Amino acid sequence: MKPSRRRVLKGLGASLALPWLEAFAQGSPPRRFVTLFSPNGTVTADWEPRRTGTTWALSPILQPLMAFESKLLIPLAVDLQTATTGPGDGHQRGIGHLWTARALRPGSLFGTVSWASGPSIDQRVAAELGGVTAMRSLELGVMVNEANLLSRMIYDDLGNPLAPESNPRVVFERLFGDANPLAAQRRRARRKSVLDAVLGELAAVSGQVSAADRRVLDAHATTVREVERRIEAVTMPSATCVRPPEPMPPDGPDAFPVLAELQLDLLALALACDVTRVASLQFSRSASPLVFRWANVGIEHHELSHHTDDDPQARADITTIHRWYAQRVARFLAVLEATPAGAGTTLLDQSVVIWGNELGQGNTHSHRSVPFVVAGTGGGSLRSGVLETNGGSHAELLLACAQAAGASFTSFGDPSFCRGPLPGVLR
Amino acid sequence: MRRLTRLEWQASVKQTLGVDAVLDVPDDEGLGFSTVAEGQSASASLASRLLEASEAATEAMALDQVSPCAIADPCAPQFIERVGRRLFRRALTTDERGRLEARYAEFRRAEDAPTSFRLLTEVMLQAPQFLFRVERSVDGRLDSTSLATRLAFALTGQGPDDALLSAAEHEELATAAEVRAQASRLLETEAARRAVGRFHLEWWGVSKLARQERSSSLDGGFAALVPSMEQEVSSLGAFVTLDDHRLATLFSGKTTFVDPPLGALYGLSLEGSGVRQVSLDGVQRLGALTTAGVLATWAKSTGSSPTLRGKFVRERLLCETLPTPPPNVSMTLPPASFGTTRARFERHVTDPACAGCHRLLDPIGFGLERYDESGAFRLLENGRPIDAHGEIALEDGGVRFEGAEPLGAWLAQDARVRECVARQWFRFLMGRAETEADRCTLAAMTTALERTQDPRELLLELVSSEAFRLGGAP
Numbered sequence: 001m002k003p004s005r006r007r008v009l010k011g012l013g014a015s016l017a018l019p020w021l022e023a024f025a026q027g028s029p030p031r032r033f034v035t036l037f038s039p040n041g042t043v044t045a046d047w048e049p050r051r052t053g054t055t056w057a058l059s060p061i062l063q064p065l066m067a068f069e070s071k072l073l074i075p076l077a078v079d080l081q082t083a084t085t086g087p088g089d090g091h092q093r094g095i096g097h098l099w100t101a102r103a104l105r106p107g108s109l110f111g112t113v114s115w116a117s118g119p120s121i122d123q124r125v126a127a128e129l130g131g132v133t134a135m136r137s138l139e140l141g142v143m144v145n146e147a148n149l150l151s152r153m154i155y156d157d158l159g160n161p162l163a164p165e166s167n168p169r170v171v172f173e174r175l176f177g178d179a180n181p182l183a184a185q186r187r188r189a190r191r192k193s194v195l196d197a198v199l200g201e202l203a204a205v206s207g208q209v210s211a212a213d214r215r216v217l218d219a220h221a222t223t224v225r226e227v228e229r230r231i232e233a234v235t236m237p238s239a240t241c242v243r244p245p246e247p248m249p250p251d252g253p254d255a256f257p258v259l260a261e262l263q264l265d266l267l268a269l270a271l272a273c274d275v276t277r278v279a280s281l282q283f284s285r286s287a288s289p290l291v292f293r294w295a296n297v298g299i300e301h302h303e304l305s306h307h308t309d310d311d312p313q314a315r316a317d318i319t320t321i322h323r324w325y326a327q328r329v330a331r332f333l334a335v336l337e338a339t340p341a342g343a344g345t346t347l348l349d350q351s352v353v354i355w356g357n358e359l360g361q362g363n364t365h366s367h368r369s370v371p372f373v374v375a376g377t378g379g380g381s382l383r384s385g386v387l388e389t390n391g392g393s394h395a396e397l398l399l400a401c402a403q404a405a406g407a408s409f410t411s412f413g414d415p416s417f418c419r420g421p422l423p424g425v426l427r
Numbered sequence: 428m429r430r431l432t433r434l435e436w437q438a439s440v441k442q443t444l445g446v447d448a449v450l451d452v453p454d455d456e457g458l459g460f461s462t463v464a465e466g467q468s469a470s471a472s473l474a475s476r477l478l479e480a481s482e483a484a485t486e487a488m489a490l491d492q493v494s495p496c497a498i499a500d501p502c503a504p505q506f507i508e509r510v511g512r513r514l515f516r517r518a519l520t521t522d523e524r525g526r527l528e529a530r531y532a533e534f535r536r537a538e539d540a541p542t543s544f545r546l547l548t549e550v551m552l553q554a555p556q557f558l559f560r561v562e563r564s565v566d567g568r569l570d571s572t573s574l575a576t577r578l579a580f581a582l583t584g585q586g587p588d589d590a591l592l593s594a595a596e597h598e599e600l601a602t603a604a605e606v607r608a609q610a611s612r613l614l615e616t617e618a619a620r621r622a623v624g625r626f627h628l629e630w631w632g633v634s635k636l637a638r639q640e641r642s643s644s645l646d647g648g649f650a651a652l653v654p655s656m657e658q659e660v661s662s663l664g665a666f667v668t669l670d671d672h673r674l675a676t677l678f679s680g681k682t683t684f685v686d687p688p689l690g691a692l693y694g695l696s697l698e699g700s701g702v703r704q705v706s707l708d709g710v711q712r713l714g715a716l717t718t719a720g721v722l723a724t725w726a727k728s729t730g731s732s733p734t735l736r737g738k739f740v741r742e743r744l745l746c747e748t749l750p751t752p753p754p755n756v757s758m759t760l761p762p763a764s765f766g767t768t769r770a771r772f773e774r775h776v777t778d779p780a781c782a783g784c785h786r787l788l789d790p791i792g793f794g795l796e797r798y799d800e801s802g803a804f805r806l807l808e809n810g811r812p813i814d815a816h817g818e819i820a821l822e823d824g825g826v827r828f829e830g831a832e833p834l835g836a837w838l839a840q841d842a843r844v845r846e847c848v849a850r851q852w853f854r855f856l857m858g859r860a861e862t863e864a865d866r867c868t869l870a871a872m873t874t875a876l877e878r879t880q881d882p883r884e885l886l887l888e889l890v891s892s893e894a895f896r897l898g899g900a901p
Contacts, residue, residue: 089751108860109457109466112751139472145638147455148466163452163470174475189537191478194549197530201554204526205561213428217555219469220430224553226471227478252650253640291640291728298642300728365752 029342031379032271032351033125033405035099035280036332037153038325039288040305041362042371046319049074049386056386061322062373064330068337071348073374073425075387079360080367080394081417088113088149090365094358095153095286097367101395101413105159110149118413119157121398125407126278127157134233135174135276136226140267141166142260142283143290151285160219164282168247168262175266175275176235176243188231195228233275240339240347241273256284257294260328268335271347283325286358292317295324305362318362322371329355333375351376352405354398372397378404380427387424393417400425429560429858431580432461434625436477438585438618440484440552443513444493448484452476459743460629462858481552485545493548498541503531506544514548515556516579516586517572518596523556569898571595578606578890581856582613584622603891610890614883620665626855627664630743633657633720641801642729647688649723649801655689656720656802658702663715666704672881674848678714678839679832681707692719692803711797711804714835719802725792726800733772733792740791740819744838746847750784767808769793790818794834842877849873849885856889868894 042061049056058066065072083093086103092113096104099120107114119127122137130136141164144151152161165171178184202221206214237243247262249255263281270276284290289300297304297317304321307314336348353375360369372394374382381404395413400421402412411418431439433454440448452473457466493510496502507527511519519527530550534543551557560580562573569577572587575595579587587595591609594600600609613619628634636656641649662684667677676682684704687697693710697703707713715721725739726732741747772793775785794817799805806813815830819837828834838844849872853861861869868889875888889895 087751092751107465108748109463112748114465115468145453146635147453147468148457152468161468161470163468163472165472167451170472170475190546193534193537194481194546194553195478197550198553200526200530201550201556204522205555209428209561213561216428216430216464216469217559220474220555220558223469223471223474227474230471230475253638289639289728291642298729303727303729 028379029345029350030274030277031129031405032347032376033122033129033278033402033407034267034271034351034353035120035122035153036283036329036353036355037095037098037281038283038322038355038357039095039286040301041357041359041365042322043309043315043318044361044369044371045309046315047322047371048076048369051386060319061326061371064323064326065333065373065375067330068333068348068375070384071333071337071375071377073382073384073387075372075374075389075392075397075422075425077369077389078372078392078394078397078422080370081391082393082395082414083367085414086113086117090367091286091358092149094365094367095150098356098358098370098394099153099280099398100155101393101398101417103414104149113149115149115152115159115161116155117159118155119159120154120280121402121412122154122278122280123156123162124409124412125402125405128407128409129277129405133274133276134235135230135270137278137280138171138267138270138276139164140171140263140279140281142263142281143256144282144285146285150287151282153282154280158215158219164280166259166263168249168259168266171263171266171270172244172247174230175270175273191231192228195224195231199224199228235273235275238273241269244269253291254293256290261331264328264332265335268332268339268347271336271351272339283328292321292324295320297321307363309363329353329373329375336376345379348376350379352378352382352401354401356394370394374401374425379406383425383427389422389424392422393419396420396422397425428562429462429464430467431558431560434461435580435584436480436558438583438621439514439557442585442588442618443510444484444488444548446484446487448480448487450476450480458854458860459632460855460858461634462855463860464858477553477558478549481549484552485548488545488548490541490544494544498544500535500540503544503547504528507531507547510548511551512592513586514551515554516576516592527551564898567898569896571598571600574600574606574896577895578610579613581890581895582610582622582886583616583618584625585618588613588616603893603896606896607887607891610887614669614886620669621661623668624661624665626852627715628657628661629855630851631660631715631721632724632739632743633660633718636720636724639723640728641723641726645692645801645803652688652692652719652801655686655702656718656723658686659684659689659718660715660720662702663718668882668886672879672883674845674876674880674882675839676714677882678716678844679835680714681712683707683712683718689719692801694804711831713832714839716795716835716838717798717802717831722795722798722802723800728800731768731792731796731798731800733768733789733796734775734785736792736795737788737790740838741787743851744847745843746850749787752784765809767796767811767813769796769814787820790820791834793817794828795831797830845876846873848882849876852882852885853889856886857895865894868892 047059047061049059080097082101083097087106088104096116100116100118102118105114105117126137139154139162144164144166154162206217250258287302289302291300304314304317337346339347341347341350355373357371360366395418399412403421433450436450437448454461455466457463490498494506496505531547534546563570572595575587575591599605636653684702686702690697725735772789775781775789794815796813797815817828819826826837872885872888875884
């Protein structure tokens with residue numbers, strides 16, 4: 001796959017100092033933390049790298065990531081151990097535990113279960129790293145469409161789900177705003193004073209209601225403040241941060257590949273522009289019903305993922321789908337690799353990118369041997385290569401990745417499944 | 428505390444400012460409904476779209492129609508009082524008037540008067556008094572304007588109209604009879620028709636059909652027919668509840684509402700364009716169960732799904748809670764390329780690891796196998812005849828049937844279904860799951876339905892109940 005930097009970062013803007021360059025002048029460049037999700041488990045046999053003596057070869061699914069082999073860490077046999085606890089079916093526990101590593105809340109909202117019970121790893125990282133950028137974190141989706149347990153993976157400290165933004169035009173607007181600086185400035189001023197008044201009303205009403213209602217209003221007020229903060233922040237163009245043409249996202253079921261490309265490019269740009277240092281991107285949702293016609297697969301993904309191992313066509317189709325996702329990930333990594341981050345390093349060198357899935361082997365809805373890939377070197381803090389864990393806890397993997405990105409917390413998720421960072425991840 | 432749903436926000440903006448606003452953010456779901464407070468989550472995505480939608484709405488509004496006083500500084504207090512009362516669904520407090528007047532003065536320093544009026548309206552559209560349903564109690568009893576709001580959203584999916592608000596302000600919502608009279612009046616409105624239709628769309632799951640795809644080939648494509656399918660379920664629900672007054676019609680009636688393209692899918696050749704009431708006599712359809720919208724909702728994109736359809740009947744029509752599949756069970760089926768769906772799904776019922784649950788689900792769906800994933804009728808699948816024998820396994824034995832007709836007839840007469848209908852309405856209108864404390868209210872609703880068979884009576888029973896009128900935040 002060709003690096004697409006030229007496409008994304010077309011043209012050269014005025015060369016302005018970026019916040020991270022200033023940071024670099026004062027010490028080490030800032031790190032970035034990204035979680036990526038693709039659904040429905042995998043075909044483990046086609047995903048796991050193959051061992052020959054002491055060397056490993058990338059599998060059919062992971063082969064598109066070959067170009068970044070020296071900056072990949074592939075932990076084998078990592079389990080969602082926490083998913084042995086708490087309510088929910090296989091998909092619900094899978095996506096609800098994936099980044100939170102905690103039991104779901106029991107309830108009746110979605111059958112026998114409610115939302116997740118604690119923050120996702122990116123939000124813990126954002127609490128430490130996100131304070132200095134325009135956006136504390138950025139949540140993106142590609143055709144997520146719905147708003148329920150299976151379509152939410154990011155949660156705040158209170159276990160409130162954070163909705164991903166699936167429309168590239170809206171993301172573009174948030175990153176770059178109005179092209180006309182005068183109009184943009186005027187609109188910013190108006191929006192700021194409107195939101196200031198809205199926050200005033202929220203505070204006034206909040207003082208007159210029950211504690212339970214106050215929590216609801218306060219959660220909403222937090223999101224309004226987040227919007228206010230985004231309005232105040234102006235993205236400064238530079239050599240690596242150039243306002244792209246406004247995206248024209250297509251519609252319809254076959255728009256997925258184009259939307260995926262647009263969202264990943266905008267995600268890379270948000271990191272390059274230092275608009276945020278913590279981001280996530282969710283392809284579709286758990287139990288995704290997408291039909292990958294563009295990859296010549298005619299049956300919906302979730303249905304396919306139920307087929308037996310001895311159905312060769314189904315296995316080939318599922319492998320095609322996951323390889324397609326691996327190609328998108330490779331393309332994203334290529335953009336990060338093509339973006340300089342100072343002192344001869346690239347954005348990929350300063351990043352920790354974790355690509356995960358809510359299941360291991362798809363047709364058993366297993367939470368064991370979940371296909372995680374860690375990319376980037378986290379400013380030199382991450383090891384590379386294949387890591388044989390023999391049943392490692394994903395809570396420990398996530399903790400190690402967070403620490404690689406510079407977070408200082410020492411436990412994550414349900415403490416019974418987290419004794420510390422997973423051995424072998426950090427240098 | 429409940430937040431207005433996307434549609435409630437849009438309808439209330441239309442009702443109060445006369446403009447078509449678009450809030451482009453999917454509604455959260457809980458218990459299958461958009462109105463359930465616990466499912467509603469805060470998000471920056473929502474907050475920023477509210478900001479944008481409020482801007483668009485106030486840009487589009489005709490200021491001189493919203494406020495008869497001139498658009499000039501001396502009219503600001505009157506504008507705040509008038510627009511504020513409509514948007515906040517009650518008279519403003521002294522504090523609120525003071526705060527908004529101060530904001531107006533602040534806007535006015537940088538903007539002209541019309542712009543300042545618009546910005547003020549933007550603030551009100553995003554204020555918690557409009558966006559949320561903040562309820563007040565006096566001496567442990569819901570105050571009358573809060574009750575008016577509760578009643579209006581329950582029955583019309585938008586805020587109270589002037590007549591209801593005035594009644595509340597004159598303490599004319601104090602008795603069950605007064606509430607019942609207002610409710611009966613509201614149920615005559617177009618807004619009630621839309622709200623009752625919306626309940627049916629969400630209850631039968633069809634509100635999720637938009638943006639989905641189905642592979643079987645339809646003239647003009649599946650996506651183009653989805654609006655007609657949604658319209659049918661919504662219209663049929665409103666008809667049964669507000670015109671026909673017989674719940675059984677929803678399950679086994681031979682009347683429905685289609686436009687010519689959807690009629691063609693049913694084998695009805697209709698002239699012209701537009702939706703009309705039609706008879707299903709001589710066609711393989713009855714009630715909501717065999718509407719294309721419902722059949723397509725409970726299917727996969729590439730084929731029908733007896734499991735999903737069975738699950739739908741159990742969860743949505745019988746209100747059962749199904750167990751989750753056990754961990755690490757191989758959930759596999761033979762390939763789909765030949766034979767019938769039924770033959771593939773038989774494995775669920777023959778494999779003991781699956782049969783425990785699937786024998787409760789799939790045999791119901793088998794009875795609907797003559798309808799494919801787009802809702803089209805078929806007698807053959809991959810060249811083989813379809814066996815539409817089905818069974819609903821129940822604790823007291825079970826019911827065997829063949830095809831949709833006897834299934835619809837059974838649903839139309841079973842007491843479990845009526846009890847479930849009451850529960851679904853309760854969840855949608857109260858915005859929460861029922862608890863032990865609601866037993867009496869639910870029993871009264873079910874009794875009203877048993878007595879009259881009229882779903883409208885069930886609604887009137889709920890909104891005139893003490894639980895609804897007096898308090899207990901929903």
